[in-house]
Amino acid sequence: MRYLLLAVSALLLSGCATDARDxxxxxxxxxxxxxxxxxxxxxxxxxxxxxxxxxxxxQVLNAEFKAVNEAIEKEKxxxxxxxxxxxxxxxxxxxxxxKLVAQLKTKTAGRAGAQKQxxxxxxxxxxxxxxPSDSEMQKQMELQKLQGQLTELQATLATQ
Numbered sequence: 163m164r165y166l167l168l169a170v171s172a173l174l175l176s177g178c179a180t181d182a183r184d185x186x187x188x189x190x191x192x193x194x195x196x197x198x199x200x201x202x203x204x205x206x207x208x209x210x211x212x213x214x215x216x217x218x219x220x221q222v223l224n225a226e227f228k229a230v231n232e233a234i235e236k237e238k239x240x241x242x243x244x245x246x247x248x249x250x251x252x253x254x255x256x257x258x259x260x261k262l263v264a265q266l267k268t269k270t271a272g273r274a275g276a277q278k279q280x281x282x283x284x285x286x287x288x289x290x291x292x293x294p295s296d297s298e299m300q301k302q303m304e305l306q307k308l309q310g311q312l313t314e315l316q317a318t319l320a321t322q
Contacts, residue, residue: 185205227296256291259308263280263284266280268279269319279314280315286304286307286308290304
């Protein structure tokens, strides 16, 4: 009986010496005494709580990543739509300018000054076409320049 009491107390005291590594179920076969000690000491409960806390943190982080990714996708879609819209309006502007230049060439036939202005305008248009990668500010300045040339040409044609 005494030996049995000593054996039981030795087992109980060895349970106090259990740490989290000993209670890791992924390390392999854990003895029944170690399992009892892990359960009794609360190490498994602490391990479960730690894993749940880590999981909750990772879920929050994952949700933030998803939100950022969705915002980026939305921005890309808007940017693509904006680019397509700009291309469409640039193409419409180009078509209008080409029609205007063709009409001006026929209208200014025989007038050297007006023909030179039309030629300058056409040259400016071609230069603008050959630089598609200009910044927005440069495009605005070129459009302003073209607008000024058109105004001058319109004034020249109105006086003649």
